[in-house]
Amino acid sequence: MTRRTGVVVVGGGQAGLAAGYHLRRQGLDFTILDAGPAPGGAWQHMWDSLHLFSPADHSSLPGRLMPVQPGETYPDAAHVVDYLADYEKRYDLPVQHGTRVDAVRRDGDRLLVDADSGSWRAGAVISATGTWSRPFLPAVPGRGVFTGRQLHTVDYRRPADFSGQRVVVVGGGNSGAQIAADLALDGNAEVTWVTPRPPRFLADDIDGRALFGVATARRRALDAGRTDTGGVASLGDIVAVPPVRAARDAGPLTAQPMFSRLTATGVRWDDGRQAGVDTVIWCTGFRPALAHLAPLELRGPGGRIATEGTRSLGEPRLHLLGYGDWTGPASATLIGVGRPARDAARQIAALLR
Incomplete structure (x- = not known):
């Protein structure tokens, strides 16, 4: 009909x-x-x-x-x-x-x-x-041979689901930082946070109110033919919400550089370092x-x-x-x-x- x-x-x-x-x-x-x-x-x-x-x-x-x-x-x-x-x-x-x-x-x-x-x-x-x-998963070498679990942001619910596991969280945006902080503050999983580039935290006093103003100002500038201000991206990638601040300041939220490939049982970096991993959580947008x-x-x-x-x-x-x-x-x-x-x-x- x-x-x-x-x-x-x-x-x-x-x-x-x-x-x-x-x-x-x-x-x-x-x-x-x-x-x-x-x-x-x-x-x-x-x-x-x-x-x-x-x-x-x-x-x-x-x-x-x-x-x-x-x-x-x-x-x-x-x-x-x-x-x-x-x-x-x-x-x-x-x-x-x-x-x-x-x-x-x-x-x-x-x-x-x-x-x-x-x-x-x-x-x-x-x-x-x-x-x-439509979650995005990057084409990282070895993704098809890794025998552990691979999840995306859409699959994550709570730290208790990963108790006793070795978890790698991939992603330098808000989701990656928040999920890594969630797991790190819980303390019942061994968490490694990896990011493609060093994480860029926004100033601690910036929240969504300020970000909306910045995004609006950028659009007005572009519509008027003025120079692109860069918008929110010019300030950083991660909003320092309270759990992220707590994990960052206490030490467990420290980013490692992105690994070069997945192996059957973990991850490997270009310098030869390796780590055993049970679960990879792709916070990759x-x-x-x-x-x-x-x-x-x-x-x-x-x-x-x-x-x-x-x-x-x-x-x-x-x-x-x-x-x-x-x-x-x-x-x-x-x-x-x-x-x-x-x-x-x-x-x-x-x-x-």
Whole structure:
């Protein structure tokens, strides 16, 4: 069965909900299709100790401030899930959970969205699938011969799962630092943290509030034709959240250089050093989950779809939301996704009317 609607939003996490809020304000007919069985997007899959970088009042979607979590300056992931579930209910957003979108294709003057539960013909589509479902694993020599466990950030939950093990955590970003700190502070695993380059910690007093301001200032400078300020990347790679600071200052969070290869039983460095390893946790990032857009043949070098703001240059009925700075400054964050979601909804309303 093929249904008809004004707009289909693919993805019901924070970006999809922000899109729904602004589409509702534009008076548009829309449907949100979400592969997850319950509200909360990727936040429901995060590790137990994860907290936001920012206080609740700087971690909110449009129209509804996130409530303060009692006893916490920075809310944890479970609190974010509760907030997103409440947001979806409060604004009565038409989210169909457990619906996986397989393809978006052109169909005359409409876009046809094929899902496992049927199809929709829409005047416009907002892709808001994020990156969590596409973990990236680097092509490190020996990865196929290592006989221990290899996990990714998406698989990590708690230190107790690694008690008594020799664990190597790979990655010089926030996830790598936080997971290495989590394991090191627990003290029940032998942890080695390796990074491709020496870790760059941001100043201890910088949190998500400052980072959002820096990202916004960079986008304004670029839009005005001024010199690129470098944005958040110019400040460092790792936000020094309290557990990371504690592990760093106490000593157990000391990075080693990246190993050159995996062996059957561990890792080896270029200088000949070796270490036995039971588990490698790859905190090596993600790629945008865009396979459903393949029929539109829009991807260019590096797999990225060219956009102006959120609008695809090759298909003006398609908008991409929440994938990072290329679809809006800080658009992969709770507080940052609101403005590009608003702009996308306004452009879609103008197109359909």
